[in-house]
Amino acid sequence: MSTLPVPSHPNLVATLIDELAQAAMVGTKELQARYRRSRRPAHVPCRQPGKTTPMWNNLVENLRIELAQRGTQARLARYMGLPRQRIHDFLKSNSRMPDAETTLRLFHWLLERRSGRDPSL
Numbered sequence: 001m002s003t004l005p006v007p008s009h010p011n012l013v014a015t016l017i018d019e020l021a022q023a024a025m026v027g028t029k030e031l032q033a034r035y036r037r038s039r040r041p042a043h044v045p046c047r048q049p050g051k052t053t054p055m056w057n058n059l060v061e062n063l064r065i066e067l068a069q070r071g072t073q074a075r076l077a078r079y080m081g082l083p084r085q086r087i088h089d090f091l092k093s094n095s096r097m098p099d100a101e102t103t104l105r106l107f108h109w110l111l112e113r114r115s116g117r118d119p120s121l
Contacts, residue, residue: 079120
């Protein structure tokens with residue numbers, strides 16, 4: 001059985017251990033950074049209003065009928081806690097889709113208006 005030669009300078013061993021520890025730390029940090037980058041979710045495009053969203057289109061048509069009266073869109077925006085421009089983006093310019101909670105609140109507002117109550121007053 002062979003034995004490893006023991007260096008004659010103990011400082012050399014300590015220096016070698018320090019260098020190996022530093023290299024291990026750098027390698028670990030690089031691996032952690034690479035792991036974090038690989039775990040980021042891929043960009044998933046948001047669904048845009050159009051031909052592929054018939055239920056949304058139907059809701060928009062019904063909302064537009066209720067929003068025909070002057071000032072109603074501003075009241076709806078106040079009720080929703082959104083800027084008027086966001087309501088315009090949802091219903092007129094078709095440049096945005098609301099999230100699920102906002103869609104449900106729009107639907108609730110529409111149902112209340114159809115039943116004769118206006119929750120935005």
